Amino acid sequence: xAGVTQTPKFRVLKTGQSMTLLxxxxxxxxxxxxxxxxxxxxLRLIHYSVGxxxxxxxxxxxxxxxxxxxxxxxxxxxESAAPSQTSVYFCASSWTGQGNQxxxxxxxxxxxxx
Amino acid sequence: GQSLxxxxxxxxxxGAIVQINCTYQTSGFYGLSWYxxxxxxxxxxxxxxxxxxxxxxxxxxxxxxxxxxxxYLLLQELQMKDSASYFCAVSGGGYQKVTFGTGTKLQxxx
Numbered sequence: 465x466a467g468v469t470q471t472p473k474f475r476v477l478k479t480g481q482s483m484t485l486l487x488x489x490x491x492x493x494x495x496x497x498x499x500x501x502x503x504x505x506x507l508r509l510i511h512y513s514v515g516x517x518x519x520x521x522x523x524x525x526x527x528x529x530x531x532x533x534x535x536x537x538x539x540x541x542x543e544s545a546a547p548s549q550t551s552v553y554f555c556a557s558s559w560t561g562q563g564n565q566x567x568x569x570x571x572x573x574x575x576x577x578x
Numbered sequence: 579g580q581s582l583x584x585x586x587x588x589x590x591x592x593g594a595i596v597q598i599n600c601t602y603q604t605s606g607f608y609g610l611s612w613y614x615x616x617x618x619x620x621x622x623x624x625x626x627x628x629x630x631x632x633x634x635x636x637x638x639x640x641x642x643x644x645x646x647x648x649x650y651l652l653l654q655e656l657q658m659k660d661s662a663s664y665f666c667a668v669s670g671g672g673y674q675k676v677t678f679g680t681g682t683k684l685q686x687x688x
Contacts, residue, residue, distance in 0.1 A: 506665060562669050564608075
């Protein structure tokens with residue numbers, strides 16, 4: 465029972481480097497989300513997707529891009545990493561977007577930008 | 579937009595009852611969810627309220643009053659393993675997504 469899998473689990477980058485975070489779910493969920501979590505800030509939505517081939521901006525989208533080419537995968541890209549992007553990144557998926565179906569979260573990616 | 583308020587920290591004694599409150603402001607409210615997150619772990623779903631009233635799941639209960647834009651999570655017979663952060667989350671506003679509060683860190687003491 466894999467659920468939601470995020471890779472990598474840890475990463476250290478230098479300012480200006482780029483990288484892609486991968487999220488994969490095996491529950492056939494339509495909705496997928498990328499959040500960042502910073503101390504005292506809770507979970508903030510970066511981008512989300514309501515189905516294969518669709519993406520939309522969340523609360524804090526600047527500096528990030530996403531793609532959902534396959535239903536089971538949702539990629540988060542940082543084109544030019546900045547220290548302000550140091551955070552824990554969580555991917556989640558769900559059947560619906562209304563909250564009545566639970567969001568299933570991955571274990572997170574801990575990203576440090578030096 | 580959507581906004582939520584919940585206390586930042588709560589301390590309670592093992593075996594006792596604790597209530598974590600959440601007030602929200604949103605357009606097109608759909609429902610209120612609760613998630614638990616242990617330090618270093620991923621959030622996990624606890625409960626959902628779409629209608630007014632109390633929902634019970636074992637030691638945990640969640641309440642919603644739509645007219646007051648208010649809900650709470652009630653944890654009974656507290657155990658040390660209940661020490662975690664608890665997030666309320668509101669869905670609505672037509673954006674097909676859920677907005678999370680900043681979380682309440684619960685510390686259970688012996």
